[in-house]
Amino acid sequence: MTIRSVIKGSGSALPKRAVANAEMAQMVDTTDEWIVERTGIRNRHIAGEGETTATLAIEASRKALEAAGIDGADVGLIVLATATPDQTFPATATQVQHALGCNGGIAFDVAAVCSGFLYALSVADSMLKTGMAKTALVIGAETFSRILDWEDRTTCVLFGDGAGAVVLQAQDVDESDPNAPGIIATRLHADGKHNELLYVDGGPSTTGTVGKLRMRGKEVFRHAVTNLSDVLREVLADTGIQAADIDWVVPHQANARILDATARKLGLPEEKVIVTVDRHANTSAASVPLAYDTAVRDGRIKPGDLVMFEAMGGGFTWGASLARV
CATH class of the missing domain: 3.40.47.10 (Thiolase/Chalcone synthase)
Known part of the structure; x- marks a missing residue:
């Protein structure tokens, strides 16, 4: 056990x-x-x-x-x-x-x-x-x-x-049980050299103000698709689970085009990807749990499903986690 x-x-x-x-x-x-x-x-x-x-x-x-x-x-x-x-x-x-x-x-x-x-x-x-x-x-x-x-x-x-x-x-x-519930594996990364691509131009230690969000969208898009597909592959490799075995992907809801491009790189059908960006836009750290709860409550995600969570944000930071829910 x-x-x-x-x-x-x-x-x-x-x-x-x-x-x-x-x-x-x-x-x-x-x-x-x-x-x-x-x-x-x-x-x-x-x-x-x-x-x-x-x-x-x-x-x-x-x-x-x-x-x-x-x-x-x-x-x-x-x-x-x-x-x-x-x-x-x-x-x-x-x-x-x-x-x-x-x-x-x-x-x-x-x-x-x-x-x-x-x-x-x-x-x-x-x-x-x-x-x-x-x-x-x-x-x-x-x-x-x-x-x-x-x-x-x-x-x-x-x-x-x-x-x-x-x-x-x-x-x-019982970890030998493939249907055992819980978080199975997680991978996290960060790369601070891309600070200028997505940041807030203020802070207590620098300007003494809250600041405003600044973003270079095209560059962020390019990094997001590469980083997310790579970290998803890492988690799959850690677990020995195939992409085809995943019931649902719950991604960070930044942009529908990023979601589509990431799914294509992994060979995942779009019907397995939970999409709420159309309703909620990008809610940053809230987007993954908000999308997950939406799909649980509308009946798409059910007990026993294999769910992959993934996200990338400013920093850059990115990661993925696989769980049997």
């Missing part, structure tokens, strides 16, 4: 305000056709007054706990991935911890931008396996609308706000 981190439930949250491309066209020089053709995005949700990274994370976490049938007091670890925390410090995870009534355990944030949820998932998985906790909440939550340059049509149309969460629980499983 061995300990695996098993996904027991998921939840998600979106701001009340939905903004379609037609409304974006009234704000900046763009059109619905231009956005859809280049990104596949048709809608996004934008946080309003009183809606923050913490409030969205709390709502998503409560839904995940409800789906798992677990009380907040039983959570011993919270790892929250975000690039848009409510405060420079303390960690937004501590606000979630207090709201859920699980004080006294471990709670901290992880910053790996769009790959943040994969990094957080790996950290929580490792901590559960070493006995630091028995039950964990892994959250991706963002309010990227607050760091966008709303006069830059090449970036402001791409992003949205939201949160997603999963409950992980340490469980003894």
